[in-house]
Amino acid sequence: MRRSNLGFVVAELVLKDFRVRYRNMSLGVFWSLLNPLTMMAILTFVFTKVLDNRIPYYPLYVLCGLIPYNFFTLSWVTGTVSISENSALVKRIPIQTALLPLVSVLSNTLHLAIQLLLVFALVLWYGLPVTWHYLWLPVIWILELLFIYGLALASSSLHVVIRDVRYVVESANLVLFWLVPIFYSFAMVPQQYKSLYEFNPLAALVLATQSVILGHRPPPPTLMWKMALVSAIFLLIGTFIFFRLRRRFYRYL
Amino acid sequence: MDEAIRAENVSVIYRPRGSRRLLRQYLQDRLTGRQAEGFYALHDVSFSLGRGEGLAVLGANGAGKSTLLAVLAGLLTPDSGRVAVDGRMSTLMELGSGFHPDLTGWENLRLYGAILGMSRLEVRDRADKIVEFAELQGYMDQPLRTFSSGMVLRLAFSVAVHAEGDVILIDEILAVGDAAFQKKCHRRLLELREKGATLVCVSHVSAMLEPLCGRGIWLHHGRLVRNGPYREVAAAFTDFISGENRHLWDALPDAPVRTSAGS
Numbered sequence: 001m002r003r004s005n006l007g008f009v010v011a012e013l014v015l016k017d018f019r020v021r022y023r024n025m026s027l028g029v030f031w032s033l034l035n036p037l038t039m040m041a042i043l044t045f046v047f048t049k050v051l052d053n054r055i056p057y058y059p060l061y062v063l064c065g066l067i068p069y070n071f072f073t074l075s076w077v078t079g080t081v082s083i084s085e086n087s088a089l090v091k092r093i094p095i096q097t098a099l100l101p102l103v104s105v106l107s108n109t110l111h112l113a114i115q116l117l118l119v120f121a122l123v124l125w126y127g128l129p130v131t132w133h134y135l136w137l138p139v140i141w142i143l144e145l146l147f148i149y150g151l152a153l154a155s156s157s158l159h160v161v162i163r164d165v166r167y168v169v170e171s172a173n174l175v176l177f178w179l180v181p182i183f184y185s186f187a188m189v190p191q192q193y194k195s196l197y198e199f200n201p202l203a204a205l206v207l208a209t210q211s212v213i214l215g216h217r218p219p220p221p222t223l224m225w226k227m228a229l230v231s232a233i234f235l236l237i238g239t240f241i242f243f244r245l246r247r248r249f250y251r252y253l
Numbered sequence: 254m255d256e257a258i259r260a261e262n263v264s265v266i267y268r269p270r271g272s273r274r275l276l277r278q279y280l281q282d283r284l285t286g287r288q289a290e291g292f293y294a295l296h297d298v299s300f301s302l303g304r305g306e307g308l309a310v311l312g313a314n315g316a317g318k319s320t321l322l323a324v325l326a327g328l329l330t331p332d333s334g335r336v337a338v339d340g341r342m343s344t345l346m347e348l349g350s351g352f353h354p355d356l357t358g359w360e361n362l363r364l365y366g367a368i369l370g371m372s373r374l375e376v377r378d379r380a381d382k383i384v385e386f387a388e389l390q391g392y393m394d395q396p397l398r399t400f401s402s403g404m405v406l407r408l409a410f411s412v413a414v415h416a417e418g419d420v421i422l423i424d425e426i427l428a429v430g431d432a433a434f435q436k437k438c439h440r441r442l443l444e445l446r447e448k449g450a451t452l453v454c455v456s457h458v459s460a461m462l463e464p465l466c467g468r469g470i471w472l473h474h475g476r477l478v479r480n481g482p483y484r485e486v487a488a489a490f491t492d493f494i495s496g497e498n499r500h501l502w503d504a505l506p507d508a509p510v511r512t513s514a515g516s
Contacts, residue, residue, distance in 0.1 A: 005367070005370055005371065005372045005373075008367050008371075008372060008373045008376075009367045009368060009370075011367075012363055012364045012367040012368070013364070013367075013368075015360075015364075016353060016356065016360070016364055019355070019356060019360065020353055020355050020356065023355055024355060088347065088350035088351070089350055089351055089368065090328070091323070091328060092328070092344065092346045092347045092350045093328075093344055093346075093350065093351070093368055093369065094326050094327050094328060094342060094344065094370075095368055095370075161279075162276050162279055164276040247330040250323060250328050250329040250330075251267070251329070
């Protein structure tokens with residue numbers, strides 16, 4: 001396939017995902033807002049009425065963690081099964097297989113963009129200032145995209161060969177919910193664990209988003225380099241595993 | 254003559270345990286250091302094909318025809334040997350993989366065109382021709398699930414033959430639609446060949462193949478047993494299946510070659 005057409009294939013596949021997801025729902029895009037809204041309401045109720053906490057703008061705080069977390073878990077799971085579920089393409093058409101996990105991640109990014117509108121709606125509702133530091137948000141998100149793509153490239157390749165990978169990914173996502181500052185704050189994490197905690201790119205993403213939106217300041221530099229480092233490492237690992245396993249796809253699918 | 258395809262000593266081994274998909278089995282094999290016994294789906298196959306030629310691949314079920322096509326398409330890496338294909342490739346195998354029933358005809362056309370390697374511009378330029386060829390004017394705004402299966406295949410075939418590859422690989426799909434549409438498909442493939450495209454067709458022996466494919470190869474349990482003008486290869490193969498001139502075929506093995514266990 002010629003290089004110049006790669007963008008076209010990716011765009012068409014992402015559009016397909018988007019259309020298929022929303023076409024048959026009478027409420028359409030509203031559904032993708034309902035899930036974070038419900039979770040936000042429940043967490044806010046539990047952690048402000050049942051348990052006590054002093055985090056300001058708690059509903060917005062929860063969304064700043066929940067939306068990146070949802071994006072991450074959905075991208076990772078759909079990315080993991082992207083090659084095995086498209087076996088009809090992989091076995092019959094000379095298409096760049098590495099594009100399939102990328103398409104999954106990008107489809108979820110569209111989804112994410114819609115949900116981020118919810119965050120901005122809340123920012124305006126609370127009358128919080130919108131600062132120049134918002135320009136950091138695209139940078140943070142691009143780093144996160146690279147990280148997830150690397151992760152999905154590795155897990156989707158492994159999933160073709162060993163079909164247990166999907167369940168490992170789903171379990172890891174459950175555990176991860178507690179390792180990201182969604183309903184508690186980073187300040188509560190004991191000092192000796194903080195440095196290590198920041199190496200989790202998902203936690204870093206949430207911390208950076210909170211810092212920009214709620215703290216009105218740029219994300220801390222140490223956080224940024226840790227995120228960049230981990231993203232680069234995972235992209236390399238993903239690429240390596242993909243190229244090692246690619247030759248086996250046809251036989252295993 | 255200018256070569257479009259060259260296959261040198263291509264071998265592909267299938268192992269029943271190749272579908273070792275569970276962690277338990279994977280660990281078992283790793284720990285015991287054992288590799289399951291397999292067989293040659295293709296065994297030492299070599300041939301070449303000039304630009305603009307047509308090649309028919311004949312053989313019984315399980316002879317390795319589809320495996321050969323997958324190797325030529327670059328979908329399957331052979332265990333040994335080399336394949337070189339020169340030019341842009343388009344494949345007509347299992348038409349419509351990638352179609353989605355909830356998308357409209359137009360959306361599926363664009364999607365399938367993109368998947369088959371066409372550029373945005375090419376799809377835009379050829380869209381009307383594709384619809385006209387498929388005889389689907391007036392239906393394209395409807396979701397694909399409202400199409401009959403014949404209409405779906407016509408759309409898929411039409412997109413695929415307008416991708417205009419330099420090398421076109423076709424897997425048993427020449428039986429698309431009714432007789433009139435089949436004729437049209439053959440005319441279109443002939444037209445592409447006259448424009449200089451190289452064709453490889455996996456198909457049953459049929460009179461319709463002759464104008465399309467000047468050359469033929471016959472695969473038998475993964476081995477190439479005849480390579481020559483289509484008419485001769487087809488005649489030999491027909492003889493073999495009908496059981497005539499039995500003495501000529503005594504030397505042919507009646508099973509694929511096995512690999513030794515534990516190797």
